[in-house]
Amino acid sequence: MASSSTNPAAARMRSPLGRALGLGSAKEGVEHWWMQRITSIALVPLSLWFVASVVALLGADYETFVAWIGSPVPAILMILLIIAAFYHSALGVRVVIEDYVHGEGWKTAALIVQNLIHFALGVAGVFAVMRVAFGG
């Protein structure tokens, strides 16, 4: 007996919705690509600001550093940098795992672990900046 996919008559009887179902989302297919671009655009000025700041702060003591990161503009820029960098990193590492980790089990496990690590490190970074800024 021919299956419905190889039977031309049966294929004609399937509705457009039926043919599209299960093939993946028609709305979020470019989400990964798009967010990778948005975060990269944000990271161009943010990373240059970050390197310039770190260079300017070389040899700074604790008080100087805390006063700097605790003031509004550096604190906001640092939090934006952390969010953009970890989002960008999570998207990038995801593709690397998808390309190089073979076997569905290991791949899924690696993707879950990388997401959790990125989220945890991002939250830790944002919390650290806010704690200094709000004088925890």
Add this chain to the structure above:
Amino acid sequence: MAQVDRPLSPHIQVYRPQLTTVLSISNRATGIGLSIGTILLVYWLVAAATGPDAFERAQSFIGSWLGILLLLGWSFSLFWHLAMGIRHLAWDTGWGLDIETTYTTGWIAVGGAVVLTVIAWIAGFIIWAHT
């Protein structure tokens, strides 16, 4: 081995490296390096949030030969990934996709990454010497 009458993709191990392919994989490699490097950034910030002693320990680690080596690799990776990333953003607009331009922008990106790294470290040493 059976003959196949269709063009086959050359295997990576017998394929001569070109600027375009080398820069492509190097962008991924530096990206992975930066992902790992963010651990150092978070450690630095959490140390500052913890207190003066923890921050002092973080600073002395960053100031050690291992810390400076990590920072050197981290800063070079950042500028490299940044330069390659800007090249990618230009491609996304549809610009510069012909072979000649990919070579030109490739070398510009390599030069930019090296120059920015050198400038950052010279500035760093000047500021370091004044503290």
